[in-house]
Amino acid sequence: MIRRPSRVALAGAPSGIAASVALSPPGRRLRGSPAVWVAGAVLALLVLAAVWPGLLTGRAPNDTDVAHAMTGPSGAHPFGTDRLGRDVFARVVHGARTSLTIGLSATAIGLVAGALVGAVAGFGPKLLDGVLMRLVDVLFALPELLLALIAIVVLGTGPANVAVAIGIASVPNYARLVRAQVLVVRGTEFVEAARVLGRGRTWIVLRHVLPNALGPVRVLAAISTGGAVVTGAGLSYLGFGPGPPSPEWGSMLVDGQDFMQDAPWLVLFPGLAVAAVVLCCSVLGRAMRGRTACARGDASRGRRTGGAPASSTPATVAGRPARPRPPTEGPRRSAPTPRSSTSATCGSPSATAGPRPRSSTASTSTCGAASAWRSSARPGPGRARRRGRCSGSPGRPRR
Amino acid sequence: MRPGTARAVLLRLLAGLGVMWGAATLTFIALQLVQGDQVAGVLGTNSLATPAVRAQVIHEYGFDQPVLVQYLHWLGRLVTGDLGRSYQLNTPVTQALSGQIWPTAQLAGAATLIAVVVSVVVAVLTTGRGRRVRSAASGAELVAVSVPAFWIGLIALTYLSFKWHLLPGAGATGLSGLLLPAAVLSIPLTGILSQVLREGLDEALRQPFAISVRARGVGPTALVARHALRHALASLATLVGWMVGSLFGGAVLIETVFARPGLGRVLLSAVTSRDLPVVSAVVLLVAGVFVVVNVVVDLLYLRIDPRLRTPRSA
Numbered sequence A: 001m002i003r004r005p006s007r008v009a010l011a012g013a014p015s016g017i018a019a020s021v022a023l024s025p026p027g028r029r030l031r032g033s034p035a036v037w038v039a040g041a042v043l044a045l046l047v048l049a050a051v052w053p054g055l056l057t058g059r060a061p062n063d064t065d066v067a068h069a070m071t072g073p074s075g076a077h078p079f080g081t082d083r084l085g086r087d088v089f090a091r092v093v094h095g096a097r098t099s100l101t102i103g104l105s106a107t108a109i110g111l112v113a114g115a116l117v118g119a120v121a122g123f124g125p126k127l128l129d130g131v132l133m134r135l136v137d138v139l140f141a142l143p144e145l146l147l148a149l150i151a152i153v154v155l156g157t158g159p160a161n162v163a164v165a166i167g168i169a170s171v172p173n174y175a176r177l178v179r180a181q182v183l184v185v186r187g188t189e190f191v192e193a194a195r196v197l198g199r200g201r202t203w204i205v206l207r208h209v210l211p212n213a214l215g216p217v218r219v220l221a222a223i224s225t226g227g228a229v230v231t232g233a234g235l236s237y238l239g240f241g242p243g244p245p246s247p248e249w250g251s252m253l254v255d256g257q258d259f260m261q262d263a264p265w266l267v268l269f270p271g272l273a274v275a276a277v278v279l280c281c282s283v284l285g286r287a288m289r290g291r292t293a294c295a296r297g298d299a300s301r302g303r304r305t306g307g308a309p310a311s312s313t314p315a316t317v318a319g320r321p322a323r324p325r326p327p328t329e330g331p332r333r334s335a336p337t338p339r340s341s342t343s344a345t346c347g348s349p350s351a352t353a354g355p356r357p358r359s360s361t362a363s364t365s366t367c368g369a370a371s372a373w374r375s376s377a378r379p380g381p382g383r384a385r386r387r388g389r390c391s392g393s394p395g396r397p398r399r
Numbered sequence B: 001m002r003p004g005t006a007r008a009v010l011l012r013l014l015a016g017l018g019v020m021w022g023a024a025t026l027t028f029i030a031l032q033l034v035q036g037d038q039v040a041g042v043l044g045t046n047s048l049a050t051p052a053v054r055a056q057v058i059h060e061y062g063f064d065q066p067v068l069v070q071y072l073h074w075l076g077r078l079v080t081g082d083l084g085r086s087y088q089l090n091t092p093v094t095q096a097l098s099g100q101i102w103p104t105a106q107l108a109g110a111a112t113l114i115a116v117v118v119s120v121v122v123a124v125l126t127t128g129r130g131r132r133v134r135s136a137a138s139g140a141e142l143v144a145v146s147v148p149a150f151w152i153g154l155i156a157l158t159y160l161s162f163k164w165h166l167l168p169g170a171g172a173t174g175l176s177g178l179l180l181p182a183a184v185l186s187i188p189l190t191g192i193l194s195q196v197l198r199e200g201l202d203e204a205l206r207q208p209f210a211i212s213v214r215a216r217g218v219g220p221t222a223l224v225a226r227h228a229l230r231h232a233l234a235s236l237a238t239l240v241g242w243m244v245g246s247l248f249g250g251a252v253l254i255e256t257v258f259a260r261p262g263l264g265r266v267l268l269s270a271v272t273s274r275d276l277p278v279v280s281a282v283v284l285l286v287a288g289v290f291v292v293v294n295v296v297v298d299l300l301y302l303r304i305d306p307r308l309r310t311p312r313s314a
Helices: A015-021 A028-032 A032-051 A089-121 A124-142 A143-156 A161-187 A188-197 A200-237 A248-259 A265-295 A329-333 A338-354 A363-376 A381-391 B003-033 B035-043 B051-060 B067-079 B093-126 B133-146 B149-162 B176-205 B208-214 B220-257 B263-272 B276-304
Strands: none
Touching: A032 A089, A032 A143, A032 A265, A032 B149, A089 A124, A089 A161, A089 A265, A124 A161, A124 B003, A143 A161, A143 B003, A143 B220, A143 B263, A161 A200, A161 A363, A161 B208, A188 A200, A200 A248, A200 A265, A200 A381, A200 B149, A200 B220, A248 B149, A265 B133, A265 B149, A338 B263, B003 B276, B093 B133, B093 B176, B093 B220, B093 B263, B093 B276, B133 B176, B149 B176, B176 B220, B208 B220, B220 B263, B220 B276, B263 B276
């Protein structure tokens, strides 16, 4: 029988890269995949532009030269000039800092706050878990952009507030993912062993739970960084970002859109820069997920236990701009259910198989299955084991 | 409808009410956080209001009452359908919003339709093909999902409307004016839907029933279209629940790009002028639509998957 690519690796891994990762022996194909290299190189270039823009362009972003206003791309001005004769290339290069800072700091805020909420919910008392998850359910019912806009009403405009707003809006994503991970790890033998050895709760969380939860969270973070950059550009486009003179991709789009007919380069290049960041983040995130799956070593072993943690990454399927929160919609969809704290956990396995039919009548059974899954999940032979080995923890998980 | 189903739907609706309550609380918290500015919002930014007028406004809007009382008032007003008055327009919020719901609903509906049709076609055509077709399709989906739709909208508007005059430009009404914004809004959704749909189809084709259907002499296309598609539809339905949010977020940007009237535009001007009653009404509206759509999706499952209609055994 032909060995089928593991379902987990394929689920939501539609990019050529991820598919090839799934189909190839672990670890091999990934490193050689040209798309991953290209994405890495482009991102490296953008990071360079953000850190040291002077290296890429000698021009200042706000130097005006009215004599050469609105000229098309040429040797002297590779991306053309705008109506004040400012060099678009220089502006795009200098804009990388603002855009990437917004993206990265939003991700950091969302990640830290979400991980905190998720860990507290997963490890805390049941009542607290219920309350926190209901709260997350409510936030899930609102689109990320709307949440960000509410945050902007409260905080005010400006790049820093935009970053905070996007970060707050992404907290529910991370909270759910981390909580699901915590529940998986919590039920493992090595955590039990650590507890038997008399380790405190904090120690266990820091030593076992968080490191184990990190894999999928890292993938989500990589992909949603791209999403945060787009949302940031979108919010600047709507006028909530940095003020006019500062070079920022979103506000460059606003500046340029009135002249699009005569000078399409004004809109083309900043937009391309945004698109490049998202694409590269998605490609790298997917490759990372492929690697997480490979590192678990069970790709070669064929069947995977239960809901392998890596697959539970929401948003992996599609690093979507405004709303990086795709097919895992299994869990989201059920947001308003009274049981959805369980179904958030269900989300992980059902994301594996793609969202699965679940009616109001069937939801209990699915969740029942999920909790069965939870209790039986020794977190994929892989992750935990690897971790156990790496961290040299006393509670070394049994295979 | 069996009594069990009715009960489940009722439970769902109750849970939905819980979500609405949460959304109302969230907006109340936001209101409280910016309360100092609320008074300024009511008075207008450059008004030279005397302290007496200020005090009167504070009293009229109940800002001087204990937080709990204000909260209960707020909930009570919401229950009776009173969403408050817009500070900026000085009209009831319901009146300010009512005219804007339809354009946004049109846009969202048309985008959903386009996304579903295109993704079903793409998924059916690309499932079960070689790896090359799959890679090409998934690469295209990745691009569709990643590239910011509002930027595509700007470029499409320039070339299709202004340069080549194929479609009416910004601000146009009617069906032809709807086509371009809806198509642009549907691009990322199409990417996600076709990706998930193809996975569902691949999954269904791996099931034993696929072989037995083929053994009966049914062709591969008929197998996909008549049998596998039904299995994959469930995931499609799931995504529709999520699309509500995504559509609304996208609509805010697309409506701005195409200068269309709609909720997105109202929301933007409300956010800019910190007109919180309008913002919270939009929040409640979006949450409500989300809840309703998800209940409908649940009912759709019963139609799609006959297995769910039989009583549960375990």
